[in-house]
Amino acid sequence: MLCDHCGQRQATVHLTEITNGHKTESHLCQVCASEIQAQGFGFAPQLNLHHFMAGLLNHELGGANYGQQQADGEKCARCGMAEGQIMKQGLLGCGDCYPYFEEKMQPLLRRIHGNTRHTGKVPGRTGGRARTVKEIENLKNRLREAVGREEFERAAQFRDAIRQLEKTLEEGGEA
Amino acid sequence: MPIKEIVNHPHSHWMDAEGEESDIVISSRVRVARNLAGIPFPHLLKKEKSNEVIHALRLAIQNEEAAELLGNLELCALSELTPLERQILVDKHLISPEFLNNYEAKAVVLRDDEVVSIMVNEEDHLRIQCLLPGLCLKEAWNIIDKIDDGLEKTLDYAFSEKLGYLTSCPTNVGTGMRASVMLHLPGLKLTKQLYGVLNAIGKLGLTVRGLYGEGSEALGDLYQISNQITLGQSEEDITNNLISSTLQILNQEKAARQALYQNRQEIIEDRVHRAYGTLKYARILTLEETMRLISDLRLGVALNIISGIGIRLLNELMVKIRPAFLKKISGQEMTPPQRQVYRAGLIRKELEAVPQ
Numbered sequence: 001m002l003c004d005h006c007g008q009r010q011a012t013v014h015l016t017e018i019t020n021g022h023k024t025e026s027h028l029c030q031v032c033a034s035e036i037q038a039q040g041f042g043f044a045p046q047l048n049l050h051h052f053m054a055g056l057l058n059h060e061l062g063g064a065n066y067g068q069q070q071a072d073g074e075k076c077a078r079c080g081m082a083e084g085q086i087m088k089q090g091l092l093g094c095g096d097c098y099p100y101f102e103e104k105m106q107p108l109l110r111r112i113h114g115n116t117r118h119t120g121k122v123p124g125r126t127g128g129r130a131r132t133v134k135e136i137e138n139l140k141n142r143l144r145e146a147v148g149r150e151e152f153e154r155a156a157q158f159r160d161a162i163r164q165l166e167k168t169l170e171e172g173g174e175a
Numbered sequence: 176m177p178i179k180e181i182v183n184h185p186h187s188h189w190m191d192a193e194g195e196e197s198d199i200v201i202s203s204r205v206r207v208a209r210n211l212a213g214i215p216f217p218h219l220l221k222k223e224k225s226n227e228v229i230h231a232l233r234l235a236i237q238n239e240e241a242a243e244l245l246g247n248l249e250l251c252a253l254s255e256l257t258p259l260e261r262q263i264l265v266d267k268h269l270i271s272p273e274f275l276n277n278y279e280a281k282a283v284v285l286r287d288d289e290v291v292s293i294m295v296n297e298e299d300h301l302r303i304q305c306l307l308p309g310l311c312l313k314e315a316w317n318i319i320d321k322i323d324d325g326l327e328k329t330l331d332y333a334f335s336e337k338l339g340y341l342t343s344c345p346t347n348v349g350t351g352m353r354a355s356v357m358l359h360l361p362g363l364k365l366t367k368q369l370y371g372v373l374n375a376i377g378k379l380g381l382t383v384r385g386l387y388g389e390g391s392e393a394l395g396d397l398y399q400i401s402n403q404i405t406l407g408q409s410e411e412d413i414t415n416n417l418i419s420s421t422l423q424i425l426n427q428e429k430a431a432r433q434a435l436y437q438n439r440q441e442i443i444e445d446r447v448h449r450a451y452g453t454l455k456y457a458r459i460l461t462l463e464e465t466m467r468l469i470s471d472l473r474l475g476v477a478l479n480i481i482s483g484i485g486i487r488l489l490n491e492l493m494v495k496i497r498p499a500f501l502k503k504i505s506g507q508e509m510t511p512p513q514r515q516v517y518r519a520g521l522i523r524k525e526l527e528a529v530p531q
């Protein structure tokens with residue numbers, strides 16, 4: 001095994017780091033270990049999520065006993081990444097893996113994030129449609145607030161803006 | 176400053192100790208993960224394909240239409256840097272330590288002020304990072320937001336309406352955002368409240384990190400707190416949550432420091448002056464001991480027990496005393512014992528220059 005730090009010398013020192021109760025191990029050569037042992041902070045090896053993720057995925061994808069022989073399972077049509085591989089590495093292969101394994105990913109995402117729906121930034125180019133959808137949601141909130149404050153004139157403006165955006169969406173365009 | 180120069184200077188903007196609450200909050204960092212649409216994630220890419228990603232980014236940062244949003248960015252393949260130069264970028268917090276593995280297929284982009292860095296072909300195609308001194312998370316997100324908009328003028332991102340930005344690890348999907356603050360918490364540690372506070376933080380969906388050495392303490396009493404959840408919260412939610420939790424920790428730390436100073440004044444003053452004395456006169460210093468002494472001295476500066484030393488100098492020292500920089504300054508390979516002697520000499524010189 002090569003040293004995690006320099007990647008050149010043989011690893012002879014094995015350190016254990018505990019972060020929030022998760023154990024991660026680093027394997028270092030004598031030279032790197034002598035300095036690294038006690039350093040830490042931002043430079044510390046990040047919590048090795050992959051092992052952790054791999055464990056979770058293994059559970060979610062229902063393959064508690066995925067052996068080497070049947071490690072393949074279904075494969076993503078674009079990148080060829082197989083279920084078994086995803087489980088082993090804790091990483092997906094490409095953007096298309098998400099819709100492809102969607103059903104199986106849902107409970108996992110809920111477990112990690114407590115949620116399965118994005119509410120943050122939407123890119124201007126690839127997310128044109130999504131940006132419109134988000135804008136409509138925003139306007140709906142403001143409409144509700146305006147009604148709450150009995151500002152009916154403003155509410156009517158928001159309603160018109162929402163209709164306009166919904167129309168563009170129906171026509172398949174972007175705002 | 177060009178990248179080849181940046182690796183010659185220990186100083187970086189985040190060390191300036193000028194943001195809010197900078198005696199306790201050393202730095203604020205926001206990092207987002209982005210992937211290019213239609214290209215498999217880096218761990219599946221062969222070198223040739225990885226180079227295409229690097230090339231796409233090169234075009235994106237040269238796009239004149241985006242120049243105003245992006246500022247002055249320079250791209251450099253990791254293989255163009257020496258191992259020492261790569262390590263210095265890690266020590267200056269500009270890239271992650273993991274980024275150095277399999278460096279052949281990777282590149283780094285730095286803005287000339289070192290505030291923005293982009294890791295190309297890390298776990299995701301792009302990891303865009305902004306690092307500022309003090310408690311500055313909103314500003315950091317605003318800067319990232321602009322850079323992201325600028326890159327998007329050229330690049331198509333892997334994005335889904337439902338799941339947001341698609342990332343190679345499902346723990347990052349959604350905003351792809353990891354916001355963090357680096358905190359110096361000696362007061363909580365000395366008053367034995369640290370683990371209570373950190374446990375409470377863990378329950379708020381935040382992660383606390385620090386490398387645990389022989390005992391169970393983080394080196395130099397430095398802790399990094401970051402968000403865990405990236406899906407279902409907006410970037411503003413994430414930064415606001417982290418800011419309010421950080422402010423809570425700050426209040427606890429300040430109260431602990433006051434209590435210590437009021438009830439144990441001689442003990443604290445003794446501790447701080449001992450640290451200062453050792454740093455000023457020691458002839459052999461390990462990294463571990465030095466970090467512990469800098470932590471004590473830093474507490475002394477914050478409590479006005481020591482004057483004349485700036486937090487900025489201490490921030491810079493934390494990077495300078497690391498093996499990579501010592502090698503850079505000395506210009507030679509050193510064994511660990513030689514390095515400990517050299518380190519002590521360097522610190523003596525730095526502290527002698529401080530007006531008494």
Ligand SMILES: [Zn+2]
Nearest residue numbers: 003006029032
């Ligand atoms: Zn090594």
Ligand SMILES: [Zn+2]
Nearest residue numbers: 076079094097
């Ligand atoms: Zn795929």
